[in-house]
Amino acid sequence: MIWNNMTSEATPNPVCDDALVGFHKHDHKNCVETALTTAEARCKQEGLRLTPVRRKVLEMLLQEHRALGAYAILDALREEGFGSQPPVAYRALDFLVKNGFVHKIERLNAFVACSHPGADHSPAFMICRKCDAVAEAQSAPAKGILGAAARATGFEIERTVVEAEGLCPSCTEKA
Amino acid sequence: MIWNNMTSEATPNPVCDDALVGFHKHDHKNCVETALTTAEARCKQEGLRLTPVRRKVLEMLLQEHRALGAYAILDALREEGFGSQPPVAYRALDFLVKNGFVHKIERLNAFVACSHPGADHSPAFMICRKCDAVAEAQSAPAKGILGAAARATGFEIERTVVEAEGLCPSCTEKA
DNA sequence: GCTCGCAATGTTATACAATCACACTGAGGG
């Protein structure tokens, strides 16, 4: 039911290695811990401060393994005794997004933990319109027709949002 | 080919100023009227109802020639004597988006008139992070690496959001 | 004509998303 990490050949080093996590069991606890440890190491290495709030938000997103809205995150922070006003969540999310630990899904106004942290990548997402599952893949939009258009006109691409909406395998079956 | 319009938020009263557009001069009044006529024709042909509210919203987006937020549109509707509550604007926008007259820019939570109405296309956008100008181009995301990932996992792509963020030529020069 | 059904509109209220402004704290660095 939870179809949260639809990995594929196109996604080489995902946090949760098992394909189609939602369909099969996997050692989720372990995958969360690994990701957290990795994040801590990277922060230490790069002089970033993975403070309690930030760590908690990252942990939650890894744990849930799906896209969460800012206010869902905020609710959880409140229950953990952190500040309960929107800026608390947004500041943590800003940090995590800026440093590549988390991605924002523009289409859902929601956030999801990165599946290939550390890798320098421009992510693409597949979003199921029925169950809201989100899977991360890679993209190379600047190489296609869009890149050609940008070069032709002098537009400098810095970042791209690529989000595909459709039906996940699980929801396709049901239909 | 692609760079149909690069409009700028800095133009409160849009006259298709080619200093700002920079790439493509055109007769804006004429282009608005043509687009409206075309839209009306298409609606008639397909049995769609381009009602006064919907027509007004489309006209406004064509006129402004840039991305507008829902509430900016709502304000304008109010001044024209239409209903002034959010659903009025959102319903009209839903209709226009669903039928391809208008696109939503997810990154900006804003709406822009389609540059190639009628054409069956999956649009891509270039958004200047400095002046919020938006240009529409074509994309073919399902053909690249993302399409491969989708096929590999059984994901059925129905729609794609492709939005590039960066600097438009005009803002690049200034920097 | 009537009324049933249906699409569109109007309206109230509310949920969710994001930012502003300002105060406070606590860990370095001079």
Place this chain on the structure above:
DNA sequence: CCCTCAGTGTGATTGTATAACATTGCGAGC
């Protein structure tokens, strides 16, 4: 020791979007 500054806590506000329900207007069919 004091200062700075990043991070955090808090209240308030603005912007975006939808739920729920009442109303209107119009065509299909009796």
